[in-house]
Amino acid sequence: MPSNQSFLSSESRAFELLSNRIGVVYINSDQIIESTQGIAQDLSLDRETNIVSQPLTESFIELFGFEDTIDSILNGELPYLELQEVNRENESGGIDYFDFSIYPADDKESSNGLVLLIENITNRGKLMQSTVQQRNELKLAQQELSQANAELHSLNELKSIFLSMAAHDLRSPLSVITTYSDLMMTHKGDLNEGPFKPRYVFSRILEQSIWLNSLIDDILNLNMIEQGQFPIHTEKIDIQLPLIEVANQFRQVLNNRNISLKLNVEQNPIWVMADANRIKQIAFNLIGNSAKFLGDSGEIEVSVVADPDENKVDLLFADDGPGIPEKQQEQLFQLFYRTPGASKFSGTGLGLYIVKTITERHEGTISVFSKEKEGTTFKISLPISTKE
Amino acid sequence: MKTIQKKICLLGDFSVGKSSLVRQFVEGEFSDDYLSTIGVKISRKPVELPENQVKMNLLIWDLAGGDDYSKVTSGYLAGAAGVVMVCDVTRKSTLSMVKVYSNQLNKIGKVGIPAVLLVNKFDLQDDREIEDEQIENISAELQCPWHFSSAKTGEGVEAGFASLANLISSKSKTT
Numbered sequence: 001m002p003s004n005q006s007f008l009s010s011e012s013r014a015f016e017l018l019s020n021r022i023g024v025v026y027i028n029s030d031q032i033i034e035s036t037q038g039i040a041q042d043l044s045l046d047r048e049t050n051i052v053s054q055p056l057t058e059s060f061i062e063l064f065g066f067e068d069t070i071d072s073i074l075n076g077e078l079p080y081l082e083l084q085e086v087n088r089e090n091e092s093g094g095i096d097y098f099d100f101s102i103y104p105a106d107d108k109e110s111s112n113g114l115v116l117l118i119e120n121i122t123n124r125g126k127l128m129q130s131t132v133q134q135r136n137e138l139k140l141a142q143q144e145l146s147q148a149n150a151e152l153h154s155l156n157e158l159k160s161i162f163l164s165m166a167a168h169d170l171r172s173p174l175s176v177i178t179t180y181s182d183l184m185m186t187h188k189g190d191l192n193e194g195p196f197k198p199r200y201v202f203s204r205i206l207e208q209s210i211w212l213n214s215l216i217d218d219i220l221n222l223n224m225i226e227q228g229q230f231p232i233h234t235e236k237i238d239i240q241l242p243l244i245e246v247a248n249q250f251r252q253v254l255n256n257r258n259i260s261l262k263l264n265v266e267q268n269p270i271w272v273m274a275d276a277n278r279i280k281q282i283a284f285n286l287i288g289n290s291a292k293f294l295g296d297s298g299e300i301e302v303s304v305v306a307d308p309d310e311n312k313v314d315l316l317f318a319d320d321g322p323g324i325p326e327k328q329q330e331q332l333f334q335l336f337y338r339t340p341g342a343s344k345f346s347g348t349g350l351g352l353y354i355v356k357t358i359t360e361r362h363e364g365t366i367s368v369f370s371k372e373k374e375g376t377t378f379k380i381s382l383p384i385s386t387k388e
Numbered sequence: 389m390k391t392i393q394k395k396i397c398l399l400g401d402f403s404v405g406k407s408s409l410v411r412q413f414v415e416g417e418f419s420d421d422y423l424s425t426i427g428v429k430i431s432r433k434p435v436e437l438p439e440n441q442v443k444m445n446l447l448i449w450d451l452a453g454g455d456d457y458s459k460v461t462s463g464y465l466a467g468a469a470g471v472v473m474v475c476d477v478t479r480k481s482t483l484s485m486v487k488v489y490s491n492q493l494n495k496i497g498k499v500g501i502p503a504v505l506l507v508n509k510f511d512l513q514d515d516r517e518i519e520d521e522q523i524e525n526i527s528a529e530l531q532c533p534w535h536f537s538s539a540k541t542g543e544g545v546e547a548g549f550a551s552l553a554n555l556i557s558s559k560s561k562t563t
Contacts, residue, residue: 061430061432061447062428062430064393064447064467065395065447065466065467065468066466066467067467068466068467069466069467082463083428083463083464084463085426085427085428085452086427086428086429086430087425087426087427087428087429087430095429097426097427125426125427128426129423129424129426132424132426132452132454133422133423133424135454136402136403136422136424136454137422139402143479143481
């Protein structure tokens with residue numbers, strides 16, 4: 001059993017330990033500080049100035065705004081006030097945590113004064129902070145995971161739709177090619193005297209072959225893009241040449257439909273570091289799209305406009321087709337996206353996604369300008385080569 | 389110019405950037421590290437409102453976001469003259485939480501308290517999940533102005549807090 005002397009010394013040690021963790025502020029009924037103990041003075045707003053005789057809410061800004069609540073405690077209407085986990089930045093830039101509580105100074109119905117207790121709970125606070133931090137990070141990770149999951153799910157659904165569309169789209173041109181070839185093979189006598197002129201039949205076969213070829217290209221390209229292996233072999237080329245080549249190919253087909261294809265190119269070469277085959281792919285997709293939506297008549301205009309001041313060249317693909325509603329324009333370049341109006345035409349929703357990918361791989365930008373019933377223009381801007 | 393002191397509180401879901409907004413507004417600094425707030429951190433910043441001929445010392449209460457909103461709002465909002473609601477433009481769910489906080493404010497009798505909505509992390513707008521129309525709808529429902537903000541770049545931060553200070557000042561004049 002400890003002697004009286006050692007007990008008293010333990011008691012004073014305990015008081016000393018408490019004083020390092022707890023601050024006590026005695027407040028009169030006018031909310032003025034009467035006296036302080038422990039760490040209270042050090043935690044006041046101006047720790048260098050004695051806070052005795054100062055208004056409580058001026059010395060502890062945490063209590064600003066609680067004047068009415070404090071009055072209610074003085075009047076016995078409220079038993080106490082607690083503010084938990086008040087953060088204070090310490091001298092080393094870390095955070096210390098404190099609990100603030102205000103109680104009546106006595107147990108009478110209406111109190112003459114109040115006691116503010118400030119407890120340093122930093123160790124507990126740090127533990128709680130770390131728990132909350134882990135919980136929040138886990139929640140964020142869960143949210144990201146469920147979002148990624150939803151995106152994967154929707155991509156999977158789109159892929160299924162795409163596969164069924166692709167199967168259908170591959171079959172349509174093949175059946176046209178088969179029918180016309182069969183017609184030519186089985187026709188007896190002079191072909192020029194049959195129901196279909198050979199030139200018309202071959203142009204239909206060519207048209208469907210081009211479409212079939214571009215569809216297979218798109219599917220192969222998508223596969224490469226998804227695997228991160230979409231090669232671009234750039235060299236210094238006159239950007240107008242691949243466009244002229246594609247336009248000439250299309251002209252043969254479009255001549256049989258009442259669609260005119262106008263090509264505006266400049267006399268001098270415009271040098272761009274580009275992959276000619278990929279640029280042809282862009283032109284194929286964009287001219288092909290216009291031709292598809294124009295139906296039996298209309299105009300397609302392809303223009304090349306160099307802007308040496310801005311060090312760029314714009315490739316413009318314009319048509320006077322049905323146009324695209326503004327709300328749908330933002331989604332045009334998304335994988336598998338097809339406008340509601342496109343559902344009556346064959347297509348996979350790959351073309352514009354691939355066009356955008358190719359453009360960006362050339363450090364270019366693509367934009368669309370369209371107005372319903374007036375037409376659509378796609379603008380591809382590419383940097384002009386400054387290499388000698 | 390008259391000087392007044394007002395308490396304002398920041399409310400919003402966890403990790404929307406409330407503490408970063410306060411840090412950018414008060415100290416002009418930003419850190420990419422995410423440190424969850426527990427309880428409350430109070431900062432001070434004077435704002436001059438020449439239109440109202442007032443200098444307002446703002447006591448900014450940065451409150452913990454997340455599941456404990458009922459505890460936080462009822463306990464800490466006493467004496468608040470205004471609130472800054474914060475959501476994260478890259479997380480749709482945080483806009484719904486703004487409504488939850490607003491309902492909580494109404495429950496504790498803070499109907500009509502001056503408020504602004506900050507749609508934060510606007511520097512990450514490529515990952516945007518909240519559309520203008522959705523913000524307009526909530527802003528109209530809560531009858532509070534809104535601003536895009538970025539604690540990282542500072543965009544919209546001063547404007548957001550100044551807008552709330554002006555609302556508080558105008559309300560003080562009329563009451």
